[in-house]
Amino acid sequence: GDVAVLVPAAGAGVRLGPGRPKALRLLxxxxxxxxxxxxxxxxxxxxxxxxxxxxxxITAVRALLAxxxxxxxxxxxxxxxxxxxxxxxxxxxxxxxxLVHDAARALTPPALVESVAAAVRAGYDAVIPVLPVxxxxxxxxxxxxxxxxxxxxxxxxxxxxxxxxxxxxxxAHAAAADALTxxxxxxxxxxxxxxxxxxxEHALKITRPFDLALxxxxxxxxx
Ligand code: C5P
Numbered sequence: 001g002d003v004a005v006l007v008p009a010a011g012a013g014v015r016l017g018p019g020r021p022k023a024l025r026l027l028x029x030x031x032x033x034x035x036x037x038x039x040x041x042x043x044x045x046x047x048x049x050x051x052x053x054x055x056x057x058i059t060a061v062r063a064l065l066a067x068x069x070x071x072x073x074x075x076x077x078x079x080x081x082x083x084x085x086x087x088x089x090x091x092x093x094x095x096x097x098x099l100v101h102d103a104a105r106a107l108t109p110p111a112l113v114e115s116v117a118a119a120v121r122a123g124y125d126a127v128i129p130v131l132p133v134x135x136x137x138x139x140x141x142x143x144x145x146x147x148x149x150x151x152x153x154x155x156x157x158x159x160x161x162x163x164x165x166x167x168x169x170x171x172a173h174a175a176a177a178d179a180l181t182x183x184x185x186x187x188x189x190x191x192x193x194x195x196x197x198x199x200x201e202h203a204l205k206i207t208r209p210f211d212l213a214l215x216x217x218x219x220x221x222x223x
Contacts, residue, residue, distance in 0.1 A: 004047060010052050100169075108203040129199035
């Protein structure tokens with residue numbers, strides 16, 4: 001494999017309701033992070049996996065993941081970007097392709113990991129999986145008054161794994177001024193073109209209780 005995957009998994013998961021850090025919430029009896037890492041490790045291109053875990057859970061996360069795959073676990077940061085930077089600092093020297101994948105996208109199929117990696121290998125410096133936007137989107141002001149309707153045809157909802165040529169991700173992170181919610185955003189600001197590939201409904205980000213219920217159902221019908 002020529003791919004290293006960084007897994008930011010240090011978020012609290014406030015929108016999921018009270019409980020453990022999100023990556024350790026259970027889905028069909030197993031932590032979200034275990035589901036995510038199992039699928040990453042099943043992708044043939046993946047050479048190494050670095051997880052940024054909640055500081056208080058480092059030992060627990062190492063124990064959870066040891067039976068799944070050889071994984072490096074580092075302490076995450078206060079924001080997602082800091083967690084990715086911590087994982088990036090611990091990545092082995094060899095892989096030329098680096099993917100960044102949210103632990104919360106626990107059911108992401110290995111085939112999506114491969115298609116993002118393949119697009120980087122084919123020559124794109126930065127690659128993101130996307131889906132079309134199904135809802136009509138309005139822009140609103142602070143009083144919830146509609147300012148206008150955005151042309152949906154030109155919009156895409158962005159998922160992970162996001163893939164990068166190693167030098168591009170390293171440089172974009174080093175140059176980052178303000179925190180963004182995704183790594184392709186840093187690369188865009190750095191001036192590098194970002195290529196889109198088709199995403200997967202199964203790569204949904206488990207954020208709210210509804211998403212967890214949907215993910216439970218998807219796993220149940222896949223068995
Ligand atoms: O909060 P959000 O759903 O955007 O988080 C996306 C991913 O980033 C999750 O996998 C979460 O665990 C991770 N994260 C992190 N460190 C933080 C905040 C979020 O690794 N400080």
